[in-house]
Amino acid sequence: MKALVTGGAGFIGSTLVDRLLGRGDEVVAYDNFSTGNRQFLADALPNPRFALIEGDVLDGGALAAAMRGADIVFHLAANADVRFGTEHPQKDLDQNTIATFRVLEAMREAGVKRIAYSSTGSIYGDAIVFPTPEDAPFPVQTSLYGASKLAGEALISAYCEGFGFSAWIFRFVSILGERYTHGHVFDFYKSLAADPTHLHVLGNGKQRKSYLYVQDCVDAIFTAIERAEGKTVILNLGANEYCEVNDSIGWITGALGVIPRLTYAGGDRGWIGDSPFIFLDCSRVRRLGWAPKLSIREGILRTLAYLRANPWLLESRK
């Protein structure tokens, strides 16, 4: 199989690239390095079955050229941080919605008909059913990020109907693990590395969240593509559990051996549009035979260990 991975130098993208190469696939990574890291492709670059194309997903012509001959596109390029939507609303529109449109049009031009897409549990907004299934009551969007990802899903589904595409749409919880570059473990570790005596927490610390280890995430993607059929296959991807932000703080500070004074910004949300409770019903993907190997706690601890071993990452990020 030949695969094109947009965002192939990113956290999840580069992990997927390595796993695809490990199975014997041909892989083209397409990345503009706005948030990707060349270091993440260190294993892939010497592989003769691998090609890296530096380009922007908004450049439809370059994208179509890059995907010629591919059997499937893994569209992972995105503005992946849910938190800062109101600071630059156009960024989510451009990088998530319009970029997805460009990917779909490039697929039409290049004759590629299969797409796997990284959507998000954020599209459930303030869900009213927990764990939240894929066919939950039609939600109302609460974040620019969720809105822009839902728009991407909608475009993909319409292309499946209109142009005979097949799609796997994955609604991720937050993904953790090696090469993780943003999110609460990153923020907490960076803060504690600078000052182990104090940690400031967004919200009240009682936000309940679900996380998934990146290799488990890739396992699930492979399982779905091999075993789930249909025009548009929509699958939640997460753990069968959730934790409180305060649980995570306990695990992180315990592993670091620090006892910081905790202060809280207050309120039940970490930021505007934050969902105070994310817990997805993943029985649909589990019925395909997949289950995560790591618990949330193990995923968080692996992530922390990775960040400790790679101090350059903390330097390279705001």
Next chain:
Amino acid sequence: MKALVTGGAGFIGSTLVDRLLGRGDEVVAYDNFSTGNRQFLADALPNPRFALIEGDVLDGGALAAAMRGADIVFHLAANADVRFGTEHPQKDLDQNTIATFRVLEAMREAGVKRIAYSSTGSIYGDAIVFPTPEDAPFPVQTSLYGASKLAGEALISAYCEGFGFSAWIFRFVSILGERYTHGHVFDFYKSLAADPTHLHVLGNGKQRKSYLYVQDCVDAIFTAIERAEGKTVILNLGANEYCEVNDSIGWITGALGVIPRLTYAGGDRGWIGDSPFIFLDCSRVRRLGWAPKLSIREGILRTLAYLRANPWLLESRK
């Protein structure tokens, strides 16, 4: 109240303009006349409380200038024909999704915080619950039009959460009545005017659809804005009934006094992405005290009478 109406020279937009002026409101119509008609504003133009601004909704600067001082934006400008999405996918993206984003950004710039939006029952895709309520199971999009309108809804909802906007999102069935310029009554009448002996029907004629008379639609919009509160108010707008395409053909041919030979393209859908059954649960808006005054049959016959009285409209359209 001062209102800005995008698409104010269109079918529904111009009807809304006249009704707002009739209540004593100040109105600015904003239209690029790509499908709008200056004739539809014949009553409005002499009114000192009315202003017409010729401009494109994608021109955010002009839009922001036009809406300065407005209390509410009625965002009706759209690519409103669900049928031709696969012929020009970018049109729905530009005119429905990106245009809605420009409207929202213009509102931020101009300090306007209330928006009413014309969405569509097409966003329910192939619904599985009939009549379909607003909180139906999370649907999968089947048309570029529906996808682009859902993206618009999502953006608006996220702006309500992120920027303190209030929104009324109306999911319309097909709207009928005076100034109607596209849809099946238009197509059937035009075809029968040219050749009363034969009518070719898309699909098998058994598609079940719901329609609403345009003045009933405007009544519902006014009712909702006056009586429904909440950050994002989402309301289906339709009749409490549906009809088959074949029923409509019977009413139209009966009124015209013609007995055409009918041929059918076949299949249960009129076009790619068509929903063979649209029937919305409108109990939410009905609980506000609104009910349609005209039946579907009456709405179709009024529409037909209007088209017969205005032959120039048939000439001006492809």
